[in-house]
Amino acid sequence: MTSLVMPTMASSLLLQLGSTCGKSPSFAPPQSILVDKLRRLVIKVKSSETRECTTAMFNANSRRDFLGLALGVSGLFIGSLDANGAGLPPEEKPKLCDDTCEKELENVPTVTTGSGLQYKDIKVGQGPSPPIGFQVAANYVAMVPSGQIFDSSLEKGQPYIFRVGSGQVIQGLDEGILSMKVGGKRRLYIPGSLAFPKGLTSAPGRPRVAPSSPVIFDVSLEYIPGLEVDEE
Template sequence: MAQRLAVSNGTRAPFSSGVTRAAPRAAKLVCRASSQQQQQQINAGLLQKAAAFAAAGVIALSGPAAFAAAEEGQLLCDASCVSKLESVPAVTTPSGLVYKDIIVGTGPQPIVGYQVVVNYIAMNDKGREFENSLGKAPFDVRVGAGQVIPGLDEGMLSMKVGGVRRLYIPGELAFPKPLKAAAGRPSVPANTPVVFDVQLLYIPGLEADE
């Protein structure tokens, strides 16, 4: 089941913009619970569909041998991949975001406001991993809606389904508030550069032609 990159119940999601929402009133809990159950059912269907597309070869959930498969190494870009990235041309956008495509997708491209299903690995400016969706569940998020940090939002919008991309996100497009250290996870100071490896799995409503 897909997890949501969203902020709720007064807590801040790891990749949120840093804005914390107030906890919902008790009177709204029943409605919210029902809505969440419906969304969970939808998300489960999305992931099943993504897996079906992958099995049919419509989208690529794993790349060449140089790129580690999620189930094997829990990485989207292994040591060999990192070495190869040195020769991959970097793209710098007007905002200051820099990215390199590990695998260029061949499927549809997201539209602002559309839901996407992704895997990701997040690292601080020293290369230490602080979040990893592999081995858990992919995340679904609406792109261009401000549900994640600006650099991640922008980086996903120009990807295509089946693609894997490394995003070098400058501090001004990263976390406006610090992320505290936890067991096995380093802290991430506010407004410091971060690196994301992102794998675009599926876009509901923009299925590739079979």
């Protein structure tokens, strides 16, 4: 005959196998035991089972709480490391004009050309000036008026080579280099009309250059390859 009692599989997943937590014990007491003794025995067994069940649940909950606490503390620790990393001072970018140079420039007269370009010579070179159309190798540090750098050949590790006076760079840079000599350094104050008519989109960590806004270039004329070969 088929049994009508269904197995309790779900409860076995929550508790250890063989546990009777939450269930009354099954046993057949001898008939000689009095009813009141049987009642006290059942109450005692239920109390013991309840304590065991409570202890098991407490231990399980304690393990979960401890694991959660440990994960939380590790998260806070990692977060604090990230915060410390974010709080580090910004990396110093290489420049053509250091703090001493900046102080000296205060006493250097400003030259203004007919186009509106202004410049100050940080150092006057001793070599030749580049003829229009010749290639030149120059280092530069490009800044917005506040002094924030938006581009620099020094960070790329090599001079920028282009044909001067042929429109390969902005007008202010072309004009400023044409009157320089090899070995010289100059600060160019380029008005918006000689800079970037369409502006420049900002790279990560770089300032944006608005359309037709003034910019500042520190430039050093390193050498003129074709001219040096011809002179030899």
